[in-house]
Amino acid sequence: MECRVLSIQSHVVRGYVGNKSATFPLQVLGFEVDSINSVQFSNHTGYAHWKGQVLTAEELNVLYEGIKLNKVTQYDYILTGYSRDTSFLEVVVDIIQELKKANPSLVYVCDPVMGDQGAMYVPENLLPVYKKKVVPLSDILTPNQFEAELLTGRKINTEDDAVKVMDLLHEMGPDTVVLTSTDLPSKQGDQFLVALGSQKIRKPDGTSTNQRICLDIPKVDAVFVGTGDLFAAMLLAWTHHHPNDLKTACEKTVSVMHHVIKRTITYAVETAGPGIKPSPAQLELRMVQSKADIENPSIVVKANVLDKSLDQKQ
Amino acid sequence: MECRVLSIQSHVVRGYVGNKSASFPLQREGEDDDDDVLKRAGHPSLRAVITETEAPHMFVESYTLVVPIQQVTLQKTRAALSGAYRRPSKVLGFEVDSINSVQFSNHTGYSHWKGQVLTADELHVLYEGIKLNNVHQYDYVLTGYTRDTSFLEMVVDIVQELKRANPNLVYVCDPVLGDHGSMYVPQNLYPVYKNKVVPVADIITPNQFEAELLTGKNITSQKDAVEVMDLLHAMGPDTVVITSSDLPPRLGDRFLVSLGSQRHVRPDGSRTTQRVRIEVPKVDAVFVGTGDLFAAMLLAWTHHHPNDLKTACEKTFSVMHHVIKRTISYAHELAGPGRRPSPPQLELRMVQSKADIEDPAI
Numbered sequence: 001m002e003c004r005v006l007s008i009q010s011h012v013v014r015g016y017v018g019n020k021s022a023t024f025p026l027q028v029l030g031f032e033v034d035s036i037n038s039v040q041f042s043n044h045t046g047y048a049h050w051k052g053q054v055l056t057a058e059e060l061n062v063l064y065e066g067i068k069l070n071k072v073t074q075y076d077y078i079l080t081g082y083s084r085d086t087s088f089l090e091v092v093v094d095i096i097q098e099l100k101k102a103n104p105s106l107v108y109v110c111d112p113v114m115g116d117q118g119a120m121y122v123p124e125n126l127l128p129v130y131k132k133k134v135v136p137l138s139d140i141l142t143p144n145q146f147e148a149e150l151l152t153g154r155k156i157n158t159e160d161d162a163v164k165v166m167d168l169l170h171e172m173g174p175d176t177v178v179l180t181s182t183d184l185p186s187k188q189g190d191q192f193l194v195a196l197g198s199q200k201i202r203k204p205d206g207t208s209t210n211q212r213i214c215l216d217i218p219k220v221d222a223v224f225v226g227t228g229d230l231f232a233a234m235l236l237a238w239t240h241h242h243p244n245d246l247k248t249a250c251e252k253t254v255s256v257m258h259h260v261i262k263r264t265i266t267y268a269v270e271t272a273g274p275g276i277k278p279s280p281a282q283l284e285l286r287m288v289q290s291k292a293d294i295e296n297p298s299i300v301v302k303a304n305v306l307d308k309s310l311d312q313k314q
Numbered sequence: 315m316e317c318r319v320l321s322i323q324s325h326v327v328r329g330y331v332g333n334k335s336a337s338f339p340l341q342r343e344g345e346d347d348d349d350d351v352l353k354r355a356g357h358p359s360l361r362a363v364i365t366e367t368e369a370p371h372m373f374v375e376s377y378t379l380v381v382p383i384q385q386v387t388l389q390k391t392r393a394a395l396s397g398a399y400r401r402p403s404k405v406l407g408f409e410v411d412s413i414n415s416v417q418f419s420n421h422t423g424y425s426h427w428k429g430q431v432l433t434a435d436e437l438h439v440l441y442e443g444i445k446l447n448n449v450h451q452y453d454y455v456l457t458g459y460t461r462d463t464s465f466l467e468m469v470v471d472i473v474q475e476l477k478r479a480n481p482n483l484v485y486v487c488d489p490v491l492g493d494h495g496s497m498y499v500p501q502n503l504y505p506v507y508k509n510k511v512v513p514v515a516d517i518i519t520p521n522q523f524e525a526e527l528l529t530g531k532n533i534t535s536q537k538d539a540v541e542v543m544d545l546l547h548a549m550g551p552d553t554v555v556i557t558s559s560d561l562p563p564r565l566g567d568r569f570l571v572s573l574g575s576q577r578h579v580r581p582d583g584s585r586t587t588q589r590v591r592i593e594v595p596k597v598d599a600v601f602v603g604t605g606d607l608f609a610a611m612l613l614a615w616t617h618h619h620p621n622d623l624k625t626a627c628e629k630t631f632s633v634m635h636h637v638i639k640r641t642i643s644y645a646h647e648l649a650g651p652g653r654r655p656s657p658p659q660l661e662l663r664m665v666q667s668k669a670d671i672e673d674p675a676i
Contacts, residue, residue, distance in 0.1 A: 024341050040432075048446070051440060288341045
C-alpha cells in the first residue's frame with residue numbers, strides 16, 4: 001500500500017501530541033508520513049513548564065517550496081490539527097489548494113481545533129479562517145461539540161440537533177464529519193459519552209445518501225493530551241480502509257483510542273502510586289506500547305446506525 | 315521495562331535520514347526476551363512472513379581476548395560501570411524523545427533542499443524545558459550528523475548533565491566527519507569530536523576514514539584496524555564498530571568488511587575484549603540515512619545483547635541488509651529498466667520493512 005500523508009502539526013521532544021501522536025501509528029499501519037513540524041516544544045503545554053520555538057508562515061512556505069522544487073508534491077492525504085496563528089493557517093490553506101490541484105483525489109483530514117467545554121483556547125480570529133477557508137477545503141472533519149456549534153452557529157441539545165449540525169457542516173465542505181464528543185446523554189448511562197458521525201456517499205447518478213452513526217464511549221476519569229490528534233490520524237487510516245463504511249471506520253478508530261487510553265491510565269495510576277493524581281508526564285499516551293492494538297484493534301465499541309430514511313437528491 | 319532514548323538529529327519533512335531514520339525503527343523495536351524471539355522465529359507461519367529474500371551471506375567471526383587480572387588497570391570508574399556485564403532486558407519498544415537539530419524539506423542529496431536549522435541556544439532552551447519538568451532521565455542518547463561546533467559543544471554539555479542524572483546512561487555516537495578520504499563537515503568539528511565528544515561516548519560507529527582521522531592512524535590491514543579500535547577504546551567508548559572499510563573481503567569484491575570491538579570488565583576485575591569481523595554484501599547504489607539507521611539499530615541490539623557484540627552486529631547488519639534490498643528493488647521498479655533511480659526513489663523503505671526491523675532473519 002503506497003499511501004502518502006502530509007501532516008502539518010506540532011512536534012514535542014517528549015510525549016505524544018501533534019505529529020508525535022499521529023506519525024508512529026500511521027507508520028505502523030503502513031502509511032508514508034511526511035511531516036512538517038509547526039512548532040518544536042520540549043513537551044505539551046499541560047506540563048508545569050514548556051519551552052521551544054514556533055515555525056512562521058514564511059518558514060512553512062520555504063519548506064513547501066523545497067518539496068515543490070523536487071517535484072514530490074503527490075500526496076494522498078493531508079492532516080492538520082492544532083494551530084494558533086492565522087497567517088500560518090492561511091499558508092496551510094494555500095498549500096492544500098495547490099496539492100489538491102496536483103492530485104484532485106487528495107483527502108484533507110482536518111481537526112478544527114478551537115476549544116472545548118464552551119470556551120475557545122485559540123485566538124478568536126482563527127474562527128473566520130476555519131469557517132471560510134479551511135472547512136470548505138476539508139473532506140473529513142473531526143470537531144467536538146463546541147467546535148461544531150461555533151462553526152455552524154447552531155447549538156446541540158438533542159440528537160436531532162447534532163444531525164442538523166452535521167448536515168450544515170456537510171454543506172460547508174466535508175463529506176465526512178465526526179463529532180468526537182458531545183454532552184448528549186448516553187442511553188448507557190453517565191459513565192459514557194456520545195459521539196456521532198455522518199458520511200455523505202455520492203452515487204454515480206448524482207444522488208447522495210447519508211450514513212449516520214452514533215457511538216457510546218466509556219468515559220475515563222483523567223485529562224489526556226494528544227488523544228484528539230491520535231483520533232484524527234486513526235480516522236484517516238480506517239476511513240482509508242473503509243471508505244464507504246463510516247460505521248466500521250469509527251468502531252476501529254474509537255476502539256484503538258480505548259485501548260491506548262486504558263493502557264495509559266493503568267500505567268499512570270501505577271506509576272503515580274495509590275491515592276496520588278498522575279502528573280502530565282505520567283499521563284503521556286502509551287503509544288509505542290500499544291503497537292499491537294494500533295495494527296489490529298479488537299472492537300470494543302459498537303456504532304449504531306441512525307435512522308436512514310433521509311436519502312437526499314443532489 | 316521502560317527504556318528512553320534522547321535522539322538529537324536532523325528532521326526532514328520527506329524521507330528517512332536523521333531522526334526520521336532512527337525514531338520509527340526504535341519505537342517499533344520490541345521483543346519480550348530472547349526466548350520469545352527464538353520461539354517466534356520457529357513458528358511455521360511466521361517464517362514465511364519474515365523472509366521474502368534470502369538471508370545475506372554473512373561471514374562473522376569473533377574472538378575474545380582475555381587479559382589476566384594482574385595486567386589490568388581499571389582506568390576510570392565509568393569504564394568499570396559501563397563495561398560491567400549487564401543482564402539482557404525485556405523491552406517493549408523504546409520511548410524516543412527527539413530533538414530536531416534541523417528541519418529540511420528533504421536530505422541534501424536531492425537537487426533542492428530548503429529549511430531551517432536549530433541554533434545551540436535553541437537546543438539549550440528545549441533542554442531547559444525538559445529539565446524544568448524533571449523528566450531528564452534517559453537510558454540512551456543518540457547523535458549523528460552535525461555541522462556546527464557550538465551546537466556540538468552544547469550536545470556534549472547536555473550528555474554530561476544527563477550522565478550525572480543517570481550514570482548508567484549509554485551515549486551512542488556516530489562521529490560523522492566524512493568518507494572515502496575527505497571531510498564533508500567543517501574541519502573545526504574534528505577537534506571537538508576528538509577532545510570532547512568521543513571521550514563521553516560509550517558506543518561509536520565511525521567509518522574507516524573517521525576512525526583514522528580520530529586516531530591519526532591509517533588502516534591497511536586487520537591488525538591496523540584492531541589497533542585503531544583499541545586507540546578508540548582508550549579515548550572513551552567501550553564499543554566501537556567500524557561500519558565500513560577498504561580491507562579486502564575474504565568473500566570476494568562484492569562484499570565489504572566491517573569490524574567491531576567491545577571491551578568488558580568482568581566482576582573479578584579481568585578485562586575481555588570481543589572482536590568481530592563481518593563481511594556484508596555490497597549494493598550498487600548510494601543510500602542516504604543508512605548510517606543513521608545503523609546507529610539506531612546498533613543501539614537497540616546492543617541493548618538486547620549487551621555482552622555479545624557478535625549477535626548485536628549480526629542483527630544490526632541483517633536489518634540494514636533487508637531494508638536496503640527492499641529499497642533497491644522498489645527503486646529499480648519505479649525508475650524502470652536501464653535507468654538510474656533518483657534520490658526520492660532511493661529513500662529507504664522504512665515503513666514497509668517494519669517486519670524485518672522487529673525480528674531480522676539473519
